Amino acid sequence: MTVTLCELNSLLKIEMTHPLDILSHAPLFTFPPMSPCPSSLTVAGEFVYPNFTASNFQFIDSTGSFLFSRNGTFKASMFNPGAQQTNFYLCVIHVASNTITWSANHDAPVSNSGKMSLTASGINITDQDGNFKWSTPPLQSLVSALQLTETGNLVLLDQFNRTLWESFHYPTNTLVIGQHLVAGRFLSSTVSNYDLSTGDYMLAITASDVILQWQGLTYWKLSMDTKAYANSNYVVEYMAINQTGLYLLGHNGSVVVIQVNLSQSDFRIAKLDDSGQFIVSSFSGTDWKQEFVGPVDKCRIPYFCGRIGLCTRGSASDTPVCSCPFNFHVNSQNTISCVPNDVSFSLPVACNSTSNSNQLNSSLVSYLRLGYGIDYFANDFVLPVKYGVNLSICQEICSDECSCLGIFYENSSGSCYVLETVLGSVMASGSDDDRLGFIKVLASPTNLGGQTLEFPIVALVLLPFTGIFLLVTLGFFWWRRSRLSKTAEGKSDHATSPSSGDLDAFSIPGLPIRFDYNELELATDNFKTHIGSGGFGAVYKGTLRDKTLVAVKKITNLGVQGKKDFYTEIAIIGNIHHVNLVKLRGFCAQGRERLLVYEYMNRGSLDRTLFGNGPVLEWQERLDIALGTARGLAYLHSGCEQKIIHCDVKPENILLHDNFLAKISDFGLSKLLRPEQSSLFTTMRGTRGYLAPEWLTSSAISDKTDVYSFGMVLLEIVSGRKNCSLRMQSHSIDDDSSAGGHSSSSSGVGPGYFPLFALEMHEQGRYLELADPRLEGRASSEEVKKLVRVALCCVHEEPTLRPNMVTVVGMLEGEIPSSQPRMESLNFLRFYGRRFAEASMIEENHSEKDVMLYPQANASLTSTKSGPPASFSYISSQQISGPR
Structure with a gap:
């Protein structure tokens, strides 16, 4: 501590019996009374005790330093950043670099005569006139000492050496080693290096990420950075830095959720700079080294x-x-x-x-x-x-x-x-x-057009007559419209007539055929034959009056406000026509009912054919399905008038017609979700591993998200088994005990994450080992190689490295040479594979449908036979299926 001799003499006489005197190395003697006490004499230590005051004016070195950590790494001062003489703050400062790591009264500076006072109630800061500026919150017991630790934490202690308050729990703009920034807390930027007032930028910890915000608007996420690695799907509890990196931690600090690896350093800080950038820097000798910046792009x-x-x-x-x-x-x-x-x-x-x-x-x-x-x-x-x-x-x-x-x-x-x-x-x-x-x-x-907006006097005279005329006119049109509605009702063959709002629907161009609810009720035999379920509702088989088979989807999660918005979205979907997209034949919007009528696919969904126990899909049929699916997605992304991102590409949403013609279903329906259900797509952890990593990090979703999902489907088409399977089969074509198909495991037993096995076989050039063993060699090594390489390119962790679907079609058709997968963007599969194996050992009693989407989410699951762990968002693999 740093106090005058006069204060020290009084302090030692009173406090010599304090239990912390031993820790503070207080000298075992007292000074004789001195009067007056010169302010130029100082002494420093790691503790100060109540009835202590400090100001910048009071101390010899003009830095206001009154407290040092035990080894002198940090000091506490009444400090003026930038040597300006107007704003002084109670600061914790890293001595070697003279860097402020914490400030108390950042929004209430004082002059050089402003005082910091330590009392039994806590710390108080007042200006030169004694006016209150800042204080610690009410405490549970009386203060016995103020300590500055070697980590830079300013701590108030009671008589039993228990912590009453600490500066680490009230961060400003900087995080140091040993400090935790817990979820719900945040860092705020300063106005400048000289003005420590709260600036416009904020860094906050969410349940899954670190975000930067300006005026409440997000402009950066840690998960967006290529140096940030997602390790698990646990809820984030706090952020910390240490000698090796920056970490988001969960599960009481035992699980790393996201990490940024940095070079070894004994001292580093993470700071939200007044520029709006989040900067991690290390200090060595006399220099700061900038190690991590977000966002890198200053624009x-x-x-x-x-x-x-x-x-x-x-x-x-x-x-x-x-x-x-x-x-x-x-x-x-x-x-x-x-x-x-x-x-x-x-x-x-x-x-x-x-x-x-x-x-x-x-x-x-x-x-x-x-x-x-x-x-x-x-x-x-x-x-x-x-x-x-x-x-x-x-x-x-x-x-x-x-x-x-x-x-x-x-x-x-x-x-x-x-x-x-x-x-x-x-x-x-x-x-x-x-x-x-x-x-x-x-x-x-x-x-306005060079004209003034003067109100003519004649308008005051004509206005009442104009109003009467308008009322009469509106009344006439209302009467005529009511009469027309009644006439239409008498002529209609339907049991229920559309409302006036329904009539307005026909003013929206491009709408497909509109069906009456009773007509669809009759066609489906009162919705008797249930053929599928999805996130948007149940699907039923139906037969129209002309004997056409259809699949009728009853939408239960409608989110658009009013019928007009529903009609607008249906018009968009209904105007999309492609041989590899399921055709929307019509719709029904009557009362609260919303139904979509699709063409019927007589061979069902790809997952039933690919993973079931029926006849094996031949290699050429698999090629046709892969190419057809790719063409359908390419059309959605770049061929139709309005780009559509499917967001849920998986075998359940790929339907098969005659000659195994592949058609994609459920495209465009994400726009019909309620706003509160928009999280459905970000929590679809039960769809067996088709969602790209950006879903978990809440990063921007693009058409490259669909490309990732297609790559995962392509691997399943090659292997005839699910990518995430708790039980891997041997290469026996006679073992049909699992709907997941057959394994390509070299060992033939145990749980497996097929994308990792595909990566390993690609590295070794052993492509035929990835083909479905039920084909019994009816696939060439070159064709398997092409499909596997295309699939691996599609599942690159970095979206920008994935090809677009037009390029994928070209590679599958052979017009474009298949690219070489980038191994540095596929290493995440190794981590997923390890975590999947660990989770599978715990989940061995679970049905395969209940497996979470990403293996890293299963790192330490504890489940029961009654269902999946409650700590994870969960949706079964059947909940988002398309029409069958």
Whole structure:
């Protein structure tokens, strides 16, 4: 500690009997009274005791240091960052680097005469006039000492040496070795290195990840970084750093959920910088070494170029260039923001949640286009507010909301993203993305077409008569419409007539045939023959009046608001026609009932044929199914007017018709989910390993997610067995005891994760060992090699390394040479395989349907015969199946 001799003399006389005196190495003597006590004499230690005060002005070295850790690694000071003379803070400082690792009164600085006081009630900070600035919260017992530990933790202790309060539990912007940032806590950036006030950026720990946010908007996740490795699917409890890396830990710290490996270092910090970047650095000698940064791309930082500033990556990745987009110029009054070129336009101020005082007159609202190739940081982390709408509707949504400041519209999918409450920087995306941005602006009322908005006096006279005329006209149209409805009802052959809202459906172009509910009830014999179940409802076999067989899906998880949205989505799905996609023949929307009518696939789903005990699929049939499925997905991704990502590619959703013609089902239905059920796709851990790793990390989902799933299906088509099987069969074609087919295990027994075996056989060039043994050699080594290599390319852990489906079709057709899989992006399969084997030993009494999606989620499962562990989100493999 550092105190004046006068204070030390008084302290030692009073506190010599304190039990912590031994630890603090307090000298066993007292100083004689001195008056006056010069402030230039100081002495330091690791403890101070109640009735102690400190200020920067009081100490000789002008740093305000009054407390040191035992070995002098850290000190506590009343400190002024940057040597400015206005703002002083109670800080914990790493001595060797003079780096602040914690501050108390960061939002309430004091002058150099401000005081830190330690009393029996805790720590208090007051300004020079004695006004309160900051204090520790109420404590359970009286304080006996304040200690600064060797890890940099400031701790209040009671008389029994128990911790009452510690600074590690109240982090600011920095995490040090030995400190835990628990879920629910966060780091906040500072305004600058000199101003420690809370800035605009925040780092938070979620149940599965680390996220960076600006104004409540996410702009980065740890799981997105290529250096971050997902090890398990446990719930994250806290983040920590040590001598070897950065870790997210769960299960009382015994399980690593995500890790970032770093070089060995005895001292490092993880800091949310005032720039908005999360930086992990190590200190050695006299230098800091930056080891990890997120996001690396500074254009991903929300306010890097100010409001509506355009961030363009420069020649070097760390030197982006700021400018203003087309239609905007730099604000002369604020150089970190852009304003419209047209001075008759102004940027609106968003309303708050409790007031509609800023509700806008829609006639004053206009939109300035940003242009193609420009994107917004938040678009990758939020869902569109609407799907399948046109641009004008998207703009109307924004115009009607005073909180909306702009939109991004995705032309291919009709997705509408809104920018609410605050506007950050935009960025040059450097891609041919068809997302187009518009900034909402207000036209001056006196500049609308050069005309003023004067209200003519004659309007005051005519307005009452105009109102009466409009009422009469509306009454006439209402009467006529009611009469037409009754006439239509009399002529209808259906038992129930559509409502006026149903009639509006026919104004939406592209709708398929609309069926009456009673008609479908009759066709399915009152929904008698159940042929499948899925996440969207049950599927029944039916026969229409013309004797056509159909599959009728009763949707039970409808999420769209109103019939119009339902019709819009059905129109999109109904207009997609491809030989390898199941055709939507029609629909029914009557009352609360929503049904879809599909063509009937007489050979059922691929999983029944591939894994069942019936006749074996011949090799050519497998090739045709693989190619047909790939063509169907390629069409969804790039062939139809609006791109569709399936999100659930698996054998259950690949249906077979005559001559084993493969057709994909359930495409486009994810848009019909309720908002609260959107997590269905992110928790589908029961679909046997078809979901890409980005699902678990809540990263952006793209068409490459479907590519991963197709790769996993392709491996199953080759092997005739499920990728995740608790019991692996021997290579005997007579053993049909498992629906999972036959094993390719070299040992022939025990649990197995087939993708890992496929990777190992690829490395050894032993491709024929991967083919379904029931084929009895009726497959060439070259053809098996091609399919396995294509599959491995599809399941690369990094989405950007996966080919698109058009390329996959080309490789399967032989027009494009099959690529060489990238081994560095397939090593995750080894970890999955090990964890699957461990989990399978525990889960050996479970049915195969109940296996979790990813082996790493099974690292330490404890289950009973009654069902899977409750700690994991779970959906059985049959719950998301398509029509059979």
